Amino acid sequence: MDIFEELGIRRYINAQDTYTKYGASCMGAESLRAMAEIAGSMVDLAEVQEKTGDAIAALTRNQGAYISNGAAGGLMICAAACMALDSEEAYRALPEKGERRDIIVQRAQHNIYDKSIVAAGANLVFLGEESVAPSEAELTNAITEKTAAVAYFIYHGRKGSLPLERVLEIAHTHGVPVIVDAAAQNPPAENLWRFTEMGSDMVIFSGGKALCGPQDSGLILGRREWIARCRRWGPPADGVCRCCKTSREAMAGLYAAVKAYLSRDEEAERRRLSDACARFEQTLRACGFARVWREEQGPVGQAFPRVFGEMPQGSAALFSEKMKSIGVYIGSDEADNVLILNPLMLTSRQVKEVCAALLRCHGM
Ligand SMILES: *Cc1c(COP(=O)(O)O)cnc(C)c1O
Secondary structure (H helix, E strand, O other): OOHHHHHOOOOOEEEOOOOHHHOOOOOOHHHHHHHHHHHOOOOOHHHHHHHHHHHHHHHOOOOEEEEEOOHHHHHHHHHHHHHHOOOHHHHHHOOOOOOOOEEEEEHHHOOOOOHHHHHOOOEEEEEOEOOEOOOHHHHHHHOOOOEEEEEEEOOOOHHHOOOHHHHHHHHHHOOOOEEEEOOOOOOOOOHHHHHHHOOOOEEEEEOOOOOOOOOOOEEEEEOHHHHHHHHHHOOOOOOHHHHHOOOHHHHHHHHHHHHHHHOOOHHHHHHHHHHHHHHHHHHHHHOOOOOEEEEOOOOOOOOOOEEEEEOOOOOHHHHHHHHHHOOEEEEEEOOOOEEEEOOOOOOHHHHHHHHHHHHHHHHO
């Protein structure tokens, strides 16, 4: 009896997205092996954090790396590092007290994850409006002696935001660090160094999305002095960030995942995704979809293709419910009555299973 039978857990095929609530991604054999290896022995966690971080930094062309329990935990640790700097007293006072607890965010970038910054004890200072970027002068004027950092979310609210280049320039002119949330910004792999090369102090990625590391892992990549502060104040140290505890298994698993991710054959990967999309397009047409198209970007601007199909009749929401009931999760845009098929997390066998399920639901 396997674990699915023993606990009565259903499996599904993910043609939707790397959503945490649906498990997001599957780890590769490299990660599973690394986790099993490190799990069997006692080790000093600070040493694992340091050596694994240094190895990931070297792989990703960064000065330093810290492994957190996820991108959300990474936001919390970065925020705490910016507020505490090198002061034990300032760190111990978090989350209730502190002299420098303002973290600036553009209003358009406000999203469900900025609470992780607040959880560290920060006071979010929103600039601009939901769809109107603040002026550069507004950003400059908002920086005071109470400002600990500027946080920048890639893609979220991009139409109402100052570009990252300008934010970096202005923040750095005033001696303020910039925390970048790029949690879901893979592929391409180059994003692992692109934002730090632009000058960002700390850049956060989710380990459990497209990187296919452990679900409870995340990366903080960045400048040496900031990574040193993350190591000092982040777990295994106690204090406000202790709730971001990261296991040695997650650290080793993420290291193996990053290594595997960077050694992929990019061209073969592009072909794999394109072939999957071609099959989806063919199948939707066979189901009577007249408007079928491909977009070359993922839901938050990532570099991978997806297939869209406008329902010839009936509702896209209902169709995706039917698919779900037979174990295949797909996306739907209810406003436009469109199905969305994402090949990123599918094996070639699963691509065939998704196509078979589409044909089956079409006939239902
Ligand atoms: C997914 C996501 C997170 C959270 O990532 P976890 O690794 O699940 O904690 C944070 N920020 C953004 C922008 C995300 O897309």
